[in-house]
Amino acid sequence: MAYLKGAMEYEPVIGLETHVQLKTRTKMWCGCANVYGAPPNTQVCPVCLGFPGALPVANEEALRLTVLTGLLLHCEIPRFAKFDRKNYFYPDSSKNYQVTQYDRPSTREGWMEFEFDGEGAADGIARVRITRAHLEEDVGKSTHFDRHSGVDFNRAGVPLLEIVSEPELRSAEMTYAYLKTLTQLLAHAGVSDCDLEKGMVRCDVNVSVRPKGETRLGAKIEIKNMNSFSGVRRALEYEIPRQIAALRRGETLRQETRRWDDDSGITEPMRTKEDAHDYRYFPEPDLMPFAPTESWLEEMRARVPELPLDRKRRFVRDYGLPEGDAEFFRHHVELGNFFEQAVKAGGASKPLANWVINTLVASLSAQAKTVADLRFTPGQLAELTELTASGRISSKIAQEVYTVMWDSGEAPNSIVARLGLAQVSDAGAIEELCRQAIAALPGPVDDFRKGKVAALNSLKGQVMKLSKGKANPQLAGELLEKLLRAG
Numbered sequence: 001m002a003y004l005k006g007a008m009e010y011e012p013v014i015g016l017e018t019h020v021q022l023k024t025r026t027k028m029w030c031g032c033a034n035v036y037g038a039p040p041n042t043q044v045c046p047v048c049l050g051f052p053g054a055l056p057v058a059n060e061e062a063l064r065l066t067v068l069t070g071l072l073l074h075c076e077i078p079r080f081a082k083f084d085r086k087n088y089f090y091p092d093s094s095k096n097y098q099v100t101q102y103d104r105p106s107t108r109e110g111w112m113e114f115e116f117d118g119e120g121a122a123d124g125i126a127r128v129r130i131t132r133a134h135l136e137e138d139v140g141k142s143t144h145f146d147r148h149s150g151v152d153f154n155r156a157g158v159p160l161l162e163i164v165s166e167p168e169l170r171s172a173e174m175t176y177a178y179l180k181t182l183t184q185l186l187a188h189a190g191v192s193d194c195d196l197e198k199g200m201v202r203c204d205v206n207v208s209v210r211p212k213g214e215t216r217l218g219a220k221i222e223i224k225n226m227n228s229f230s231g232v233r234r235a236l237e238y239e240i241p242r243q244i245a246a247l248r249r250g251e252t253l254r255q256e257t258r259r260w261d262d263d264s265g266i267t268e269p270m271r272t273k274e275d276a277h278d279y280r281y282f283p284e285p286d287l288m289p290f291a292p293t294e295s296w297l298e299e300m301r302a303r304v305p306e307l308p309l310d311r312k313r314r315f316v317r318d319y320g321l322p323e324g325d326a327e328f329f330r331h332h333v334e335l336g337n338f339f340e341q342a343v344k345a346g347g348a349s350k351p352l353a354n355w356v357i358n359t360l361v362a363s364l365s366a367q368a369k370t371v372a373d374l375r376f377t378p379g380q381l382a383e384l385t386e387l388t389a390s391g392r393i394s395s396k397i398a399q400e401v402y403t404v405m406w407d408s409g410e411a412p413n414s415i416v417a418r419l420g421l422a423q424v425s426d427a428g429a430i431e432e433l434c435r436q437a438i439a440a441l442p443g444p445v446d447d448f449r450k451g452k453v454a455a456l457n458s459l460k461g462q463v464m465k466l467s468k469g470k471a472n473p474q475l476a477g478e479l480l481e482k483l484l485r486a487g
Contacts (some may be wrong), residue, residue, distance in 0.1 A: 009212055010209045010210065010211060010212065010235070011170065011209065011212050012208070012209050012240045013167045013169075013170075013175075013208050013209070013218070014166070014169035014170070014171075014175050014205065014206065014207045014236065015165050015166060015168070015169065015204060015206045015207075015437060016160070016163075016164070016175065016178065016179070016204070016206070017162055017165075017200045017206070018163045018164075018203040019161070019162050019163075019201070019204075020128075020160065020162075020183070020192045020194065020200065020201055021138070021193075021199070021201070022061075022066075022159040022272050023065065023191060023369070024059055024062050024065070025058060025061075027043075027157040027158050028157050028159040029047050029048065029056030029057060029058065029099070029139045029157055030044070030048050030056065030057070030157060031177025031461075032044060032045050032047075032157065034158050034159070037153075037198075038335065038440065040150070041153055041154060042154065043154040043376070044153050044154065044156065046141050046155065049094045049153060050095030050096075050357065051278055051365070054169055055267065056237060056286055056287060058287060058288075058290070059159060062159035063106070063131050063292075065159075065161070065192075065292060065380035066133065067107065067292065068189060068191060068298070069107065069163070069186065069189075069191050070106065070107025070108075070110065070133055070186055070302060071109070071301060071304045071382075072186075072191075072307065073110035073130045073163070074111050074112075075106050075107035075108060075110030075130060075131060076107065076110070076290065077106070077107055078104065078105075078107075080104060080289055080290075081105055081286045082256065082283055082290065082317055083100070083101060083102060083135075083284040083289075083290075083291040084099070084100055084102040084103070084187070084281045084283055084284055085097040085100075085281065085284050086136075086279045086281055087279055087280045088101075088279060090139075090141045091140075091142055091149070092151050092153075092156075093139045093156075094140060094156055098136060098137060099137050099284055099287070100136035100137070100162075101134035101135055102281045103281075104257050104289075105132045105135075106134060106135055106290060107132060107133045108131065108132045109129075109130070109131070109132075109159065109258055110129070110130040110133070111125065111127055111128065111130055112127070112178075112182065112185070113125055113127045113130045113309055114120045114126055114128075114130055114177055114180075114181035114182075116173075116177045116178075118170070118171060118173060119170050119174070120170035120173060120174050121418040126171075126177070126178075127167050128168045128178060129168060129171060130163065130165055130166070130168065130396040131165065131166055132162075133162070133164070134161070134162055134164075135159055135161060136159075136160050136161075136162055137156070138155050138157065138159075139156055139159065139160065140152055140153040140155055140156045140160040141154075142313055143317035153471075157343060160192070161192075163182065165178070165208065166220045167208075167217060171236075172232075172236035172240070173233070175233065176229055176230075176237060178240070179203065179229045179232065179455070181309075182306075183201055184308060184331070185307065188288060188305060188333065189304070189305050196229070201227070202221055204223065204226070205223040205232055205235065206220050206222050206223075207236060207239055207243070207245065209238065209240060209243045210332075215452075216468075218243070218253065218371040219244065219252075219253035219255050219388040221235070221239065221256060221257075221258055221267075221285045222257045222258070223257075223259070223267055224259055225259075225443060226260060231260060233261070234260075234265065234356050235267060236256075238265060238266055239267050254272065255272065256272050257270045257271050257272070272301060272330065273341075281330060290342070294452055309330070311329070311330050311336070313326075315330070315336070317344065319349035319350075319353070320350065321353055325353045325357060328357055334370065335356055335357075335360070335361065335371060337371075338360075338374075339353060339356045339378075341378035342378035342381045343382070344378075344385050345378055345379035345382040345409040346379075346382050346386065347385045348389060349379065349382075351385040351388070351389065352382065353386055355385060355402075356381075359399075363406055365395075375409030376405045376406065376409045376410075378411060379411075380405060381405075383384055383411065383413060384398060384401060384402060385413040387401070387412055387413070387416065391472060391474075392416065393421055393422060393466070393468070394469055394472070394473060396469040397416075397469050400421065400469075401415045401421065421467060422470070427475065427479065430471050430476050430479055431479050432473065432478060433466045433467055433471060433476070434463055434479045434480045434483055435483065436466055437459045437460075437462035437463045437480070438480070439487075440462060441458060441459055441462055444459050445484065449484065456480060456484075459480050459484075460476050460477050464476070
């Protein structure tokens with residue numbers, strides 16, 4: 001928080017309203033496709049355009065994803081929820097109202113933990129309470145040209161989840177970390193693709209400042225329709241010191257809505273902030289309340305995946321992995337599952353993690369493939385690591401075996417037997433190769449005898465070359481040193 005130097009008697013208080021497009025095939029109230037990039041006004045019908053007499057029908061998958069999100073965020077799931085009309089007049093709202101949830105939402109009173117090393121966190125973990133995650137519909141998109149404007153209603157009626165946090169974020173960096181974790185969680189659970197470039201995540205930022213030690217909130221300034229996390233961070237880095245400077249000049253801040261101009265790097269006033277009564281909320285008369293049964297809720301609880309932060313902690317605890325490896329498997333779920341299956345098949349966790357994170361990822365990336373395309377199984381990768389650990393093959397030969405596995409799916413033991421790749425551990429055979437290496441490389445021999453211990457590596461490399469990678473490298477090193485010291 002370098003921008004607060006010299007102004008530490010004030011502290012920022014930040015809350016977010018994050019709008020996330022749900023991953024459904026169709027819109028919230030009709031059968032129009034929920035797709036991105038279609039020609040303007042081609043995915044519309046009388047329902048999503050709000051024609052008189054057209055009646056909505058709720059999308060059950062959107063209801064499921066809403067409750068799933070509530071469970072992910074440790075929310076209470078009420079047994080009664082309803083939809084409301086939020087009335088306002090704007091060109092991109094074909095109905096002149098938005099169907100949303102007001103006083104009886106589908107989820108409420110939850111929390112989310114995320115990694116953050118700064119003010120507002122303890123031991124690298126921050127927790128922010130979630131006020132609610134309620135379901136609503138999106139509106140159209142206005143485009144402004146030189147002398148006229150146009151509205152595309154393809155997005156009208158697309159299901160949105162508005163996730164409202166309590167005002168417990170304390171900095172621009174903490175807000176950024178919260179948003180990153182929230183969207184990773186929702187993408188991980190299949191709630192949304194959270195593609196910012198397609199407008200699937202947008203947020204309104206509510207920020208105020210107050211004297212440190214004060215419990216009352218200052219005047220709430222809303223920065224509207226932010227569509228990038230870095231933009232949110234930059235907007236806060238501008239807006240927080242702007243409010244502090246205004247208070248220091250003796251000005252009175254008022255509740256208002258501002259917009260962020262990313263090009264100029266400033267926020268600009270749009271209008272005074274509306275209160276709830278300005279929207280004249282009333283229950284949506286064309287939709288029944290939502291009253292989930294216990295059996296329906298049980299189905300949803302069964303869909304809740306392991307939370308990413310819990311997964312990371314478990315990989316460190318159960319498999320003894322370093323934080324970096326566990327972080328990788330936290331974000332790459334399929335590879336993490338493959339790794340776990342290999343461990344359960346009998347492989348050692350740390351060598352397997354190295355194979356997956358380094359070798360397997362490189363192979364998949366080079367050939368633009370996924371885990372589902374693999375020809376070999378987790379058990380076969382475990383078998384390969386065991387062959388190396390037991391000394392039956394060297395690490396170099398293991399790479400050769402892996403290449404054959406990748407191409408054919410043949411088991412490692414079978415490859416080693418068929419190609420005669422087993423590591424040579426016969427002391428007599430390796431000693432003969434050591435003598436040949438000593439005879440071939442008088443320079444390193446002389447260096448070693450003069451005290452340059454590292455010269456032994458050149459001789460060992462020659463032994464491995466002569467054995468075509470099959471010699472036991474540890475035994476080769478021991479025998480070389482013995483022969484050299486013997487003179």
